[in-house]
Amino acid sequence: MQPSRPVNLFLACTPLQVLNAAEARDRFHADDDNFLVVFHSPRSAKKQTRLAELADDAIDSRWTRTWNLKLTRLSQLLFPFTASRLRQQIGLCQCLYTGGFQTQQRHLLHSIPHQQLIVFDGGAGVLQTAVNSWRTQGTRQRRLKQLIPGQNTSLPDLSKARFFTSYALDMPAESIIPNDYRIFRTQVSGKLPVRDEVVFFSQPLQRDLGLNIDIDATIAAVLQYHKASRCRWILHPRETEGPADAEKLPFLAEFFGLREGYLPIAFATWMSSVARSLPAIYGRPVTCFDI
Incomplete structure (x- = not known):
């Protein structure tokens, strides 16, 4: 019986986060089982459809499995059950990547057991939230109001998290994994006019x-x-x-x-x-x- 392959989970809610998730997957986990969860926020139907189309366009066939979660009012109320099912299907993760800290993402960060938490670029705003939390971790952690029973929406412990980023962050070098898009660049074959x-x-x-x-x-x-x-x-x-x-x-x-x-x-x-x-x-x- 062959040993099972390492498992990694990626949480994304924007097209850019999907792209950066694929970059990390192919650079560090090419031979692993890699799962992607894409959250579609409850914006207006037209805007939500547009962002969903861009995200779908950025999703390739090299994921072990992909879940597209539309965050309607009902699905948000039932999300603790969704998280439980995901935990059963995915199990222990070697690395858990997140491109943001929306309510449902936070809940999964608490629900899915993992060895290493890595935050990847989803825009400067997401990184600023994570960096501020990293700097203040251990002094005071404010919990968000629990609006849904059974759902943990507090910001997870980021004191040991690492950051896969193209930004120059003022943090210790051991906390940073530079993203230079070296894998994506290989798709640009030849010199473009x-x-x-x-x-x-x-x-x-x-x-x-x-x-x-x-x-x-x-x-x-x-x-x-x-x-x-x-x-x-x-x-x-x-x-x-x-x-x-x-x-x-x-x-x-x-x-x-x-x-x-x-x-x-x-x-x-x-x-x-x-x-x-x-x-x-x-x-x-x-x-x-x-x-």
């Missing part, structure tokens, strides 16, 4: 931060700075308005070169996480413009 344009990845700053942005002025600044003939404006999945020729990509930003078959002279944004991932993957600069 470069077009005379800048691709700008927009963000829902008015919705999220209440900021009014002069888009025309931003485009003018982008073209002047890079001396380009065109600015291709890409809306965020949660955005609905932009320039007349704005568009939404049917795939994650990190897949741009692979799917479009070319690269711009530069990428640009305000403060998106693509400022970290795209240079690592494609070697093209990303310019962050002032808000």
Whole structure:
């Protein structure tokens, strides 16, 4: 009888987290049993569908098994039972990766036995939550109100967690696993042609931060700075308005070169996480413009 293979569990709730989960899987656990749980938040139907489509597009066939969990009101009430079933099917994990700390993710972090907890990039906001908790662990831990019986929503102990990240965090080196997208880069075969344009990845700053942005002025600044003939404006999945020729990509930003078959002279944004991932993957600069 052959010994069972090590088991790893990855928790993701955004398309970027799915991508980073696959990067960690293929880099460290290629011969293991790897399970993926993707949470779909209860946003408006249109936005939820859009994010779900991007997440599905980023999921490949190399997962041992994948669960897509739609967080409706009923499914959230019944989540302790869902967590119990997952624990029975998965068992003890060598590594448990999480890209966030939503209520259901926290519950699984407490429910699924694991040897090592690893936090991976899901955007700077997720990392900031984890880093702040890591720094204050052991001094005071505030439990969230238990809204659902049998569901543990407290932030887990992160004092021994490690961080798989492309960000330069002010933490001890032994806590950091640098993510340079070395596995994803191998998919970029050959040298892609470069077009005379800048691709700008927009963000829902008015919705999220209440900021009014002069888009025309931003485009003018982008073209002047890079001396380009065109600015291709890409809306965020949660955005609905932009320039007349704005568009939404049917795939994650990190897949741009692979799917479009070319690269711009530069990428640009305000403060998106693509400022970290795209240079690592494609070697093209990303310019962050002032808000």
